[in-house]
Amino acid sequence: MFSQGQLIFAVCFLISFIIVMIFAYRKDLALHKIFYKGNYKVLLVFLLFIALLFLIKFFFKR
Template identity: 55%
Template sequence: MFSTGQLIFGILFFIAFVIVVGYQYRKDLNLHKLHYKGTIWVLIAFIGFIGMIAAIKFIFM
């Protein structure tokens, strides 16, 4: 399916990507806390809405 070189490249790319994204997130953490207060409620509402849709699907199936 994938050659050994492709697998090694994919794994190394993933590790580097996670490190860079984590570094950038830590660097901007103070700005996120300042400008994005209360966004957790949007996430909770979104997850609840998706859960409600799934529940309705299984109830009426």
């Protein structure tokens, strides 16, 4: 399906992308602590909302 060159490029790109993202995240870690504190609450509410939608679907399906 893919040639060997395409697969090698994909692996190299993936590895370099992950390394760059790690460095970028570490560089901005101080800013994340200032501007994004409490964001886990938003994630929790979002996951609870999705769970509620699945529960409503499950109970009204019967």
